[in-house]
Amino acid sequence: MFAHIxxxxxxxxxxxxxxxxxxxxGRNSSPAFLVPLSATLVRLVQLVETGHLxxxxxxxxxxxxxxxxxxxxxxxxxxxLLARVRLLREALDLYIMILYATPMVAxxxxxxxxxxxxxxxxxxxxxxxxxxxxLYNTIEGARSIKPELIEVARSYRSREWALWREVxxxxxxxxxxxxxxxxxxRALVGMVAAxxxxxxxxxxxxIMGASQSxxxxxxxxxxxxxxxxxxxxxxxxxxxxxHFARWRG
Amino acid sequence: MSLxxxxxxxxxxxxxxxxxxxxxxxxxxxxGLWEYVVREFAPDFVAKPSSIAEVxxxxxxGGPFLESTSITLAATAEGLVVALLLGMVLGVLMGRSLIADxxxxxxxxxxxxxxxxVVLPLMSLWFGxxxxxxxxxxxxxxxxAVIINAxxxxxxxxxxxxxxxTSYRSGRFRMMFEVVLPASMPYLLAGxxxxxxxxxxxxxxxxxxxxxxxxxxxxxxxxxxxHQNEAxxxxxxxxxxxxxxxxxxxxxxxxxxxxxxxxxxxx
Numbered sequence: 001m002f003a004h005i006x007x008x009x010x011x012x013x014x015x016x017x018x019x020x021x022x023x024x025x026g027r028n029s030s031p032a033f034l035v036p037l038s039a040t041l042v043r044l045v046q047l048v049e050t051g052h053l054x055x056x057x058x059x060x061x062x063x064x065x066x067x068x069x070x071x072x073x074x075x076x077x078x079x080x081l082l083a084r085v086r087l088l089r090e091a092l093d094l095y096i097m098i099l100y101a102t103p104m105v106a107x108x109x110x111x112x113x114x115x116x117x118x119x120x121x122x123x124x125x126x127x128x129x130x131x132x133x134x135l136y137n138t139i140e141g142a143r144s145i146k147p148e149l150i151e152v153a154r155s156y157r158s159r160e161w162a163l164w165r166e167v168x169x170x171x172x173x174x175x176x177x178x179x180x181x182x183x184x185x186r187a188l189v190g191m192v193a194a195x196x197x198x199x200x201x202x203x204x205x206x207i208m209g210a211s212q213s214x215x216x217x218x219x220x221x222x223x224x225x226x227x228x229x230x231x232x233x234x235x236x237x238x239x240x241x242x243h244f245a246r247w248r249g
Numbered sequence: 250m251s252l253x254x255x256x257x258x259x260x261x262x263x264x265x266x267x268x269x270x271x272x273x274x275x276x277x278x279x280x281g282l283w284e285y286v287v288r289e290f291a292p293d294f295v296a297k298p299s300s301i302a303e304v305x306x307x308x309x310x311g312g313p314f315l316e317s318t319s320i321t322l323a324a325t326a327e328g329l330v331v332a333l334l335l336g337m338v339l340g341v342l343m344g345r346s347l348i349a350d351x352x353x354x355x356x357x358x359x360x361x362x363x364x365x366x367v368v369l370p371l372m373s374l375w376f377g378x379x380x381x382x383x384x385x386x387x388x389x390x391x392x393x394a395v396i397i398n399a400x401x402x403x404x405x406x407x408x409x410x411x412x413x414x415t416s417y418r419s420g421r422f423r424m425m426f427e428v429v430l431p432a433s434m435p436y437l438l439a440g441x442x443x444x445x446x447x448x449x450x451x452x453x454x455x456x457x458x459x460x461x462x463x464x465x466x467x468x469x470x471x472x473x474x475x476h477q478n479e480a481x482x483x484x485x486x487x488x489x490x491x492x493x494x495x496x497x498x499x500x501x502x503x504x505x506x507x508x509x510x511x512x513x514x515x516x
Contacts, residue, residue, distance in 0.1 A: 014352050033374075091275035101446065103450040105457070106484045109480065193454065207370045211371065216374060219371050219374065234362035
């Protein structure tokens with residue numbers, strides 16, 4: 001019991017200390033500049049009560065989920081294929097590396113003028129943000145497989161399926177999961193970017209609308225939610241990565 | 250973690266060597282497919298490789314492009330320097346002091362997990378649609394990666410180093426600059442690498458949002474006025490800049506810290 005308190009006390013102290021600081025700073029500055037925690041929470045409750053917030057959250061969540069799931073569903077098999085087929089990997093890895101390093105936000109104006117404001121272009125933005133970390137890291141994983149492993153498997157006349165199950169997947173999946181963790185963070189950025197720059201919707205749209213009407217409390221309320229969402233998703237990504245990292249040799 | 254193994258291995262060194270033919274074929278295939286799809290199915294203004302190549306010389310020798318590029322790169326560098334200095338101070342403090350670490354870690358990790366672009370509307374509320382908003386966005390985008398890596402680096406300094414320095418009665422200041430910082434160099438470089446990418450994104454996004462001059466605005470303006478090919482030249486430059494920074498930092502790590510297997514933190 002005491003050990004528990006000792007372990008968590010600094011975090012609790014830090015959390016409440018920071019929140020108190022926010023409250024004090026907010027009370028002592030212009031409300032157009034900084035809104036105290038209490039006012040932010042009041043605004044948050046208002047947003048929940050009108051049912052507005054749930055709706056916006058669901059809109060954002062469906063955008064995130066569509067783009068992210070598409071990135072996983074396309075990125076993982078493609079990554080594994082690239083892992084297995086060496087020629088394909090060597091042909092494409094440079095381009096995947098370039099796209100991995102390209103700031104995808106720069107493509108948003110093109111997507112806008114080609115595809116307009118609908119749900120599909122926005123999901124495409126999330127997808128583009130998320131897919132390259134998955135591909136890039138999967139290829140890194142494939143590179144990490146020692147050629148001897150495949151040679152041994154071959155010399156034991158391992159079948160293709162067994163080779164995948166015993167060598168390819170176990171050795172590349174931990175890397176892929178690092179990619180998935182990065183993809184979660186990037187997809188979240190993509191989601192907000194799509195909601196900012198394509199058509200205003202969801203939580204990003206809430207921030208935009210609030211800032212345009214100088215509703216600083218609304219801006220903080222929406223940022224608070226997105227921040228908490230970001231922390232939760234990052235945690236989930238880290239857990240996923242660590243779960244598979246045990247496999248890594 | 251993912252990049253650790255291969256960066257220092259000789260495989261990466263051959264990036265322009267052995268795999269040349271498959272890469273060339275793939276590159277031509279990608280460009281060809283892009284060209285074909287746009288020609289067949291898309292309206293005239295859509296960017297395609299042949300048209301981009303056509304406008305490329307004019308764009309890169311033109312005033313607006315050069316001006317936008319220098320504005321954005323200068324702003325990115327400026328924000329990055331501030332993020333680096335501030336971030337290193339905070340990070341080293343966290344790495345060397347348990348109290349500072351306990352007090353700040355929660356918040357640093359929290360802000361780092363936040364998609365950085367959500368601060369844009371707030372920055373535009375605070376600073377208006379000005380270059381200050383861009384500067385603040387860049388610093389915010391870059392600083393947490395620096396702090397986390399600097400803290401990690403400062404924490405990982407071997408105890409022996411500190412003990413030897415202490416027994417030679419090294420002062421705090423010298424300890425910091427001659428022991429802690431050099432020993433955490435690899436982490437700082439990893440942080441710098443992440444921070445550079447993020448700073449660049451921050452700059453572009455801030456220019457989209459506030460419509461202040463720069464590469465982001467160059468892209469936005471040209472693509473809105475049906476000059477997609479011109480706009481795409483700027484995208485190529487941004488991609489090249491991203492890749493170039495990555496390669497420069499990888500090269501630096503290999504050159505000056507060849508024993509180090511780089512660890513990627515906090516993306």
